[in-house]
Amino acid sequence: MKQKLPLLLDCPRAAEFCDKVEYHEMDWTGKLQLRLHLLFCADCRGYWKRNRKLTQLLQKADLHTCTEQEKRQWQQQLQQAKSQESAP
Amino acid sequence: MGGLGLIRNLTQGRPCNMKTHTIDPDQWVDKYSDYLFNYTITRVRDRETANDLVAETFLAGLRSMKNFKGESTERTWLVSILKRKIIDHYRRINSAKGKAEVQFTYRDQEEGDRLEEQIADLSGRNAQQLMENEELGKAIMDCLEQLNQRQAAIFKMKTLEDADTETVCNEFGITPSNLWVIIHRTRTALAKCLEKTWF
Numbered sequence: 001m002k003q004k005l006p007l008l009l010d011c012p013r014a015a016e017f018c019d020k021v022e023y024h025e026m027d028w029t030g031k032l033q034l035r036l037h038l039l040f041c042a043d044c045r046g047y048w049k050r051n052r053k054l055t056q057l058l059q060k061a062d063l064h065t066c067t068e069q070e071k072r073q074w075q076q077q078l079q080q081a082k083s084q085e086s087a088p
Numbered sequence: 089m090g091g092l093g094l095i096r097n098l099t100q101g102r103p104c105n106m107k108t109h110t111i112d113p114d115q116w117v118d119k120y121s122d123y124l125f126n127y128t129i130t131r132v133r134d135r136e137t138a139n140d141l142v143a144e145t146f147l148a149g150l151r152s153m154k155n156f157k158g159e160s161t162e163r164t165w166l167v168s169i170l171k172r173k174i175i176d177h178y179r180r181i182n183s184a185k186g187k188a189e190v191q192f193t194y195r196d197q198e199e200g201d202r203l204e205e206q207i208a209d210l211s212g213r214n215a216q217q218l219m220e221n222e223e224l225g226k227a228i229m230d231c232l233e234q235l236n237q238r239q240a241a242i243f244k245m246k247t248l249e250d251a252d253t254e255t256v257c258n259e260f261g262i263t264p265s266n267l268w269v270i271i272h273r274t275r276t277a278l279a280k281c282l283e284k285t286w287f
C-alpha cells in the first residue's frame with residue numbers, strides 16, 4: 001500500500017502540468033490535481049499566471065514559422081546557388 | 089562554412105562607435121527564416137507564395153552580398169530585400185487584375201513610393217492593431233534568437249506550428265519528457281525576456 005497519494009503534486013510536477021495545460025495536453029484529473037496544488041502554493045500560482053500571459057501574447061502575435069522541411073529546402077537552394085557561383 | 093562567409097569591416101567615414109555587421113549566408117536559413125517567413129505571411133497570406141518569396145530573398149541576398157555595407161544588421165538588410173520582393177509580388181498581381189491600381193500607384197513618384205511602402209508594411213485591416221502585434225512578434229522572435237537554436241526550433245514547432253508531441257519528438261529524436269523539459273525552459277526564458285515590455 002505504498003501507492004503515492006494521487007492528489008499530491010510536487011512543484012516541478014505542478015509546473016509541468018501548467019505547461020501541458022497550455023498545450024491542451026492535460027486530462028481532467030491532472031487539472032484537478034494542479035488546481036489543488038495551486039490553491040496552496042503561491043510560487044506555482046505565479047508561474048501559472050505568467051505562463052497564461054505568455055500564451056496570450058503568443059496568440060496575439062499570431063506568429064507563423066516555417067517547417068523544418070522548408071528550411072532544408074531553402075538551405076539546399078542556397079548551397080546550390082553558391083556552388084554555381086563559385087564554379088568557373 | 090563556405091568561402092563566401094565574408095567579414096566586412098568598412099569603417100571609413102563613419103563614427104567609430106558605430107558597430108559594423110558581418111554577413112554569412114551559411115547561417116541565414118537557421119537564423120532568419122522564421123522571422124522572414126512570418127514577416128511575409130502576414131502580408132501575403134498564402135503559404136506557397138510566402139515560401140517562394142523567402143526563397144527568392146535568400147538567393148537575391150546571395151547575389152548582392154557585395155552591396156552589404158554592414159551598416160544595418162544582416163536581418164534588416166534581408167528584410168529590405170524581402171520588402172522589394174513583396175512589392176514586386178503585388179505589382180504582378182495588380183497587373184494581372186488590370187492596370188488601374190498600378191497606374192494609381194505610379195501617378196506621382198513620391199506618392200507611389202508611399203503607397204508601395206504601405207503595401208509592404210501592412211495590407212489594409214486594422215493597421216494600428218497589426219503594427220502592435222507585429223512589434224510583439226518581433227520581440228518574441230528576438231528573444232527566441234538569443235536561445236539555443238535547437239531548443240528554439242523545438243519550441244517553435246510545438247508552440248507556433250501547433251505540432252503534436254509525437255511529431256516533434258520524431259523530428260528531433262527526443263523523448264516526450266525531454267520535450268517538456270525544453271518547453272518549460274523556453275517558456276520560462278521567454279517570459280523573462282518579454283517581461284519588461286509586455287507583461
Ligand SMILES: [Zn+2]
Pocket residue numbers: 010011014037041042043044045
Ligand atoms: Zn508549487
Ligand SMILES: [Zn+2]
Pocket residue numbers: 062064
Ligand atoms: Zn494566423
